[in-house]
Structure formats: C-alpha cells, structure tokens
Amino acid sequence: MGYSIRSFEDGDAEALAELGRAAIGAIGPDAYSEEQVDAWLSNFAGPEVYQAQADAGTQIFIATNDDDEPVAYAMLEETGHLDHLYCHPDHTHEGLASSLLETAALYAKYHGITHLFTEASEIAKPAFESAGYTAMKKRTFEIDGVTITNWAMVRTIETATGAKVPA
Template sequence: MASRIRLFREDDADALVTLVTRSIKQIGPRKYSREQVTAWAARHEDASRFVERARQGQTILIAADEADRPIAYAILESDGHLDDLYSDPAHTRQGLAAALLCEAEATARRSGIELLYTEASELARASFERAGYRVTHRRDFEISHEGKDIPIHNYAMEKRLA
C-alpha cells in the first residue's frame, strides 16, 4: 500500500484518536498487561488535544493512505521532543514508523534542532533504535486510572543530529 507523509489538518483529529486507541489496545498487549493497556489508552481519548497541539506550533506528521486517511502519525515538538509515534494495527510492518522518524529528523534539522529525544514504549523501542536513537534509561512510572495508580514503563531515548 502506498502512503505519503503530510502535515496534520484539524479534520484528522478524530481519526487520530481512533488510530492511537486501536494501536494501544490491539498491539499494547504484546508487551503490557491488560490493566496497563487500559490506563494507557484512556490518556489518548480526546481529539481536541491534537488540534491544540497543532495550534501551539507542534508539528504533527501524518502518514496517509491513498484515500488521504491517517494510518500513522508522530508529533515533533519545537524543542526536539518526539511524541506519539503510532501506526494503525492494520498498517504495521510497512515502514511507516521509519518514514515518520525520517521526516521528523529532516524537519528538526531544518529548524536547527540538534537533539531529538523521546520516551518509547517497549513496542516502539526497536523502531527508534533502527532510526539511530539510543536508550539513556528505563523510565518506571505510574498512570492514574479510575482511582488506581498503574505501574508502567518506557525508555528515554535520544539521537544527536549535530
């Protein structure tokens, strides 16, 4: 399937919520418990957060299918923080994460950013490593969900561009 990378449009917001929650709920159980997946997915249910982030100047990169529907996305913040690298479960293993990371790096370089950094899940860690990021440390933390603190982890990773 052919795809292209483009910038976020406000009418993408609902599709991104569907994409990210499907991704977390369907792919997350490969490395995280049901309780962790439920708490993690609950943090991504608000479409307005995408619109707000774009309005704040964050770069939301969309991998779109032939019908121009989002099938993967990443968010690059102005300080080099790369957030939210997700692919729809029906479109994994097609090079979308690599393409988004490559475009994010090109965007960062054009902006004069010298360091990209992220917090990668167990699931995304390999994609970041293939793109040249290195783990700096494991992050153990808790997500509050329905009155409980759910322990979870990810990895602080970075890539120097200079």
C-alpha cells in the first residue's frame, strides 16, 4: 500500500475525528488504564473542531492511503504548537508519524517558525524523540477527575537561511 501526505480538505473533518478516536481506543490501552482512555475519549475533538481549526489557519497534514482516505494526521498551529498526531491502528509502524512530523518541521522551517512544541502521550513520545524533539518535563493533569500524564516536548527548527535559532 502506498501513502501520500496532503493538506486538510473540506470533507476530512469527520474522518479525522473517527481516526483519532480509533487510535485512542485501540492504542491508548498500551500505556494508559481503561479509566484514562475513557476520559481521553470523552473529551476528544468532534468534526466541528477540525473544520474550525483549519478555518483559523491551523495546518492539518494528512497521510492518506491509495484511495485518498485519511489514515494519520498532525495538526500544526501558527505558534508552532503541534496539537495532534494520530495514526489509525490499522496503519501503525508504517513510518507515517515520522513523515508527518518531518512535514510539520519543513513547513515550520519555510514559514519562520523557530521551534515546535507539543504535549506527547506516553505512546507518541518515542516518535517525537526520533523526530528530534526533546522531553522537557512530564506533565500530570486531570480530565473529568481522572489523572493522566504526558510529556512537554520541544524541537528547535533550523531556519530556511541555515541559521539555527534557539528555542
């Protein structure tokens, strides 16, 4: 199966919401309890959020299969905040997370974003580390009274002129 990466298009919102929910439900239990996964799912974005983010200028990079169906995606805000990175459970271990993170880094490089930052789940942390992100600190927070952890991570981006700008 071949994959390609494209930008968000009208009509993608429902598929992205379903993809994210499928990823959390299937992969989340690898690092989080059932109670944590349920809390995460209860507060996960609906389709309207994706459309609103795209309309507000957030870059949504989508990995698609041969039929142009979304199978993974990343959301990059204008501030350099990488808000989502999800891969459908049927398409993990295909290098899609790495490709999406590199696409976001290239976009940042050519749009003057000097660093990228994220809050990575325990599951996503290794993919971010492989893409050059550094874990700054482990974060603990609550969703509906359920304690969950993730990692504040950052990556410095070399500018298009070649100068490295510190984060």
